[in-house]
Amino acid sequence: MKNRYCNLLSPIKVNSSVILKNRMLSSSSVLHFLQGPEQYPTDAMITHLANRAKSGAAMVTCRGVSPRAGKKRVSAGKDIPHMFDFDLYDPKCQNYISHLADAIHFYQSKACMNLGCRIFDGYDVSAGLIRKGPGANSEPSRELTQSMLDEIADSYVEQSVILKSLGFDACTLHMAYQFQTPGRFLSPLTNLRTDQYGGGIENRARFPLTVCRKIKEACGQDFVIEVLISAEEAGGTTLDDTIAFAKMAEGYIDILQLRAGEVDISHPTGFERRAEPFIEYAEALKDSGVSILTETIGGYQDLNAMERVIAEGKADLIGMARSWISNADFGRFAYEDRPEDVTPCIRCNKCHVVNLDGPWNSACSVNPIVGIEHKVHQMITTPSGRKKIAVIGGGPAGMKAAIISADRGYQVSLFEQSGALGGLLKHADYTDFKWPLKNFKDYLVRQVKKRSNITVHLNTKAESEMLRIGGFDAVLVGVGSSPAFPPIPGIESSGAISAVDVYGRSKELGEKVVIIGGGEIGMETAIYLAQEQHEVTVIEMRGELAAEAAPLHYRSMFQNTWESLPNLKTILNAKCTSLSPGQVLYEDTDGNLVEVETDSIVLAAGMKAKTDEALTFYSAADRFSMIGDCAQVGSLQTALRSAFSAASVL
DSSP: OOOTTTTTTEEEEESSSOOSSSEEESSOOTTTTTSSSSSSOOOHHHHHHHHHOOOOHHEEEOOOOOOSSSSOOOOHHHHHHGGGGGGOHHHHHHHHHHHHHHHHHHHTEEEEEEEEOOOOOTHHHHTTTOOOOOTSSSSOEEEEHHHHHHHHHHHHHHHHHHHTTTTOOOOEEEEEEGGGGHHHHHTTTTTTOOOSSSSSSSHHHHHHHHHHHHHHHOTTSHHHHHHHHEEEOOTOOOHHHHHHHHHBBTTTTTTEEEOOOOTTTTOTTSSSSSSTTTTTHHHHHHHHHHEEEEEESSSOOOHHHHHHHHHTTSSSSSESHHHHHHHHTTTHHHHHHOOGGGGOOOOOOOOOOOOOTTOOOOOOOOTTTTOOTTTHHHHHHOOOOOOOOEEEOOOOOHHHHHHHHHHHHOOEEEEOOOSSSOOGGGGGGGGGGHHHHHHHHHHHHHHTTTTTTTTEEETOOOOHHHHHTOOOOOEEOOOEEEEEOOOOOOTTTTTTTGGGTTTTTTGGGGGEEEOOOHHHHHHEEEEEEEETTTTEEEEEESSSSSSSEEEEEEETHHHHHTTTTTTTTESOOOEEEETTEEEEEOOOOTOEEEEOOEEEEEEEEOOOOOOHHHHTTGGGGSSEEEEEGTTTTHHHHHHHHHHHHTTOOO
């Protein structure tokens, strides 16, 4: 085999009768809002998960099913109630669940389902525990009795038996982060029992292993059991505990997926950079000599690093979620030896939820077909004729529109006023924590350059008349947005500059910098300037910083970063009343005017669409579309979706 990823793509035997076609797994994950209240997998769900198998995932795990005793509802203002649960016990739903397994099998992949945990309200592993999170109350728990534990174990078995009858090859038990009852038994942080289930790891492992043993007895050794586990917890489970558990689990658990101790950390962002995330856990188990297969996870996407992990025997399998979401063809690029074509995930974690205020749509910032995979073929048109397409603006929307148009067989001219492609993404060149966004920007530039039917015109300000003379069939305008300057008295004479103009010019600013606006852009700019050794003060009129940042598995790491910088100060609930050179005046919640001395003032008060400039190109061709921020200021996701949609109907 000549492919450089020959180890990553090599098959592996899980047990005596199950063989995975390669070492790449699609982990227990799903887009939260891919379907609505249906208690069966819809076409949207089946298509998305089957596409992961089509792309190359050797096993696809779906979350999830509910035990016969369903979950109680929680307030609609949260993420959890919008997520689905398949009803294993309704024959009409079983039909569609079988369709899901069948679709995954079509691509020679194994179908796996995450099992739900039977819950007894008011009861927990130990007495006196107070749960946190959606649906939890503040009442101390009562201890689960033996009869309750038997019912929980039987519920897991019942689900597994039904799934196997529906064509599933495997099940996943989520024991990480102390989420479900078996995982809460494993952790000394939640297992305070003094009976045969508490104390040392041998006792704490007793119930989780009982569940797995019963599933194996009911479903047979050929039914694969994957278990998700926190390999190490602060003040809780130790790596030695995990190694001991793995040795005890031989014969009951087939694959042990090793995660970090906390849920957010297990979904790394740009604030952390690891080529081989959390590999030390899998290595420790491999070095201990356990026979159980180890699965590493936590942001893998670099095919070269993944090949190295498998080739060097550091782990047996690699689990991924975001790589399959951000790439419709991730596995195919491995098989075709095309690492340069892998779309970099920017690690924004908006695939979980964009915000907690709706709309409740699934989205990926860099993959515009997410959420519409099952119907995108109906939404785009068939390319026709030999068309000439003009794209105005070399930002992300312009580059994406050029790429899609070129891939449809058209001749594309891309006009960029500056000397380099990238648009507002160029700010990522100057910040270490924005490396995922820089990777994505560089990826788009490479994709533009590799297409021979795209001609790039840098340092060229496009004009409507020149496009008319050029005889273009369509013009797609992506001239972007410009900084918004709020009507604060003295702003024009204060010497204030916009946040987008700061990057790469930090040395031109004075030692003390005040940033007006503590939204996501304002806080990113504050971190950048603080890391550049400026004394930074952020003034925000709302009561929350970076309110628009993705709330799940992103915001906490974002906040930890700005709070770790001693030279970054924030002031909330403050309304700026006037600016002048060297001075910012704001009104606090008590109505007092407070003066802040500064050497430089930076404005992070949002952007405004360059709509009027975009409209000047209306008569330049028979087809005209505005894409990206010039149509409506939004996010990278909305910019790329608009570019994809506009180019896909030409």
